[in-house]
Amino acid sequence: MHATQDETEPPSAPSAALRPxxxxxxxxxxxxxxxxxxxxxxxxxxxxxxxxxxxxxxxxxxxxxxxxxxxxKEDVALAVQQMVETHFFEAVCERPAAESPLTALRTAVMSSWDTIEEAIASVVPLELHLRTYQMIQTTPQLIAAHLRRTAELEDRLTEVIARREGLPPEDPRPRILVAAFSGVMRETGKRWGLLMEQDMEEFRRQTAAYLDQIGPALAENWRS
Amino acid sequence: MHATQDETEPPSAPSAALRPxxxxxxxxxxxxxxxxxxxxxxxxxxxxxxxxxxxxxxxxxxxxxxxxxxxxKEDVALAVQQMVETHFFEAVCERPAAESPLTALRTAVMSSWDTIEEAIASVVPLELHLRTYQMIQTTPQLIAAHLRRTAELEDRLTEVIARREGLPPEDPRPRILVAAFSGVMRETGKRWGLLMEQDMEEFRRQTAAYLDQIGPALAENWRS
DNA sequence: GAGCGTAGTGTCAGTCGCTGACAAGTGACC
DNA sequence: GGTCACTTGTCAGCGACTGACACTACGCTC
CATH class of the missing domain: 1.10.10.60 (Homeodomain-like)
Incomplete structure (x- = not known):
């Protein structure tokens, strides 16, 4: 209902304010x-x-x-986060079918991070969003609301991946992969928010390293 | 504060009602x-x-x-579910260290299911609990609250497993495994609640089959 | 550009979840 | 049996949220 910006576009409006x-x-x-x-x-x-x-x-x-x-009240607190997650989901949908599911997810996170910041900044200053993110992870009511939205996102991701791979909806593997992936993202997100790391490069490296552990995590015999 | 039943026990009370x-x-x-x-x-x-x-x-x-x-209000709706999850957590803690983490989790679910029903029935009829379980999975507010509690349980499970295996807290593998496991349980739980399956044996078989997919889910190249 | 329909807004009143403060009742312990 | 601590009910109040209604203003037509 709100924020639908798809309309017939008059070719090159002189004043950019006349579109909607x-x-x-x-x-x-x-x-x-x-x-x-x-x-x-x-x-x-x-x-x-x-x-x-x-x-x-x-x-x-x-x-x-x-x-x-x-x-x-929850809705407004999660509004920006919602943008980020929608952006990520779209990035996943656009990954080529040749990529393995895990690679698709991984590449989608990384590429969505490249382009999300300006979208955020058009609504609120980036620093404010970071503080909001911390708040979400420390306020019980917001943790709950955010987890619910995340669970819905997981459902949609699971469906997309099952379709990509041509699997029937009963196959549990997409769901398991998405759950593992999501677990990693939650964990790294927690660290990012709490440690207030501004260093995005370092954060990307850490996330990548964590994602690399998804395979090994299921191999039995962890004790080196 | 409530429900603390650990006190000095008078040796073999004649009327069983005099303990607490x-x-x-x-x-x-x-x-x-x-x-x-x-x-x-x-x-x-x-x-x-x-x-x-x-x-x-x-x-x-x-x-x-x-x-x-x-x-x-959420608390009372989730009270019984809370019992179930606590029961499961304790079952995990009691698994022998020789078992692999995934085996420990799997065995703990199965064995906790063997003994939880009577504990539930001492508070509410089993059928009422089943209907409540369905309600939790269909009411947005309860979904959110339940996911938050589940996330806390996942944190504790992750910690227990890391300790079992002697891994440092930064190692992401326990978290990933728990997330994958938890994803399976959420999915099978969803089916159980929605399909109203009373047939516990069938449900156990299905859960076991799903858990078997955790390994394969992380192997690339799903297309048979 | 006047007029009309509709979408967006403010005001008001009310419900419900939840909490602090105080007073009264009741089991526990000497 | 009396004191003390713990539970409970009552009352008053805050904050999130909603339905109903009246009012304003955009947008479209003639």
Missing amino acids: GLRERKKQRTRDALIRSALELFAERGYEGTTVDEIACAADVSQRTFFRYFAG | GLRERKKQRTRDALIRSALELFAERGYEGTTVDEIACAADVSQRTFFRYFAG
Whole structure:
């Protein structure tokens, strides 16, 4: 309902602001304002220490309007994270069928990281998103909500991979692979958020190293 | 705070009801009554269609007392499931160190299933628990809460396995294995709950078959 | 450019989950 | 039997969320 930006495109509009219609632009600005206000307040006073009233007030709308844009307080906290995950999912869908499933997943993460930052920055400053990410991993209610969304993403990934490989839906292997992959991503994400590592290169290396362990993890006899 | 049943034991009490003291028994009965009332109401009107007031009223206590026993409405819905998972975790801890990690997990599930039913039945009828399990998997709020608890269980399992194998906490392999295992359990659990399979034997076979796929899932080249 | 329909917004009132504070009842222990 | 600590109920209140209704303003047509 919100944020649908696919319309008939007038060829090369002179003023770049005329594309989506005045009303649509206003809605988009309201939505962005709500996200920005929310994340700033969360960073300042914490998630539970911030009321929806305060968020709405900071974005100059009524509380009622807030709930027309977001289904709940959780929603706005996870809005940017949602963007990131959608972006990753699309990257997976675009991987060539020749790649093995694990390679496809791995390459998709890496390539989605190359391009996601500007998309984030168009809504909120990157540093604010990093603080939000930490908050998500330390606030019980947000951990739960985020895990639920992640589980849904896993379902979709499982389906995509099963289709790629031409497997019937009952085959458990795609699900297992996705679960293992997801476990790695959760773990590395935890480290990234908590250690506040700004060094993206180092983080990529670590993630890659972890992903390399997926194969060996299932070989019995770990004791070297 | 609640349900601590470790106290100095008077040697062989004549009436088996005298062990934990009158007050403790009363608390336990209140707690069980709350769980039973809650699950019955949930089964009847759904989770969101039931208010805490109604649960408290059905158990003949005040709403305030309900919240002294359970941190929230979610808590009472997941109370029995919590028992099951604790039981499983303890079973894992007791597996001999000679078993490979995956074997230990697999054997622990199977053996915990052998003994959990009576523990459940002492609180609520088994059939009611099954309906609750279905409800958990279809109610967004409960899915989220349950996933959070499961994630905590995964953390503890990861730690136990790392210790068993004498691995340092940074080694990602225990986490990956647990994630894959957990993915299988979530999937089979989903089928069990939704298909309402009463046939426990069939369900065990299916779970075992899924677990057998964990190894192959990580071997590349699935296409037979 | 006036007018109309509709989409977006604010206000209001209400429900429900949840909590702190205080007062009253009740098992436990000497 | 009396004191003490633990449980409980009542009350008052906050915050998340929702339905209903009236109002404003965009967008489209004539």
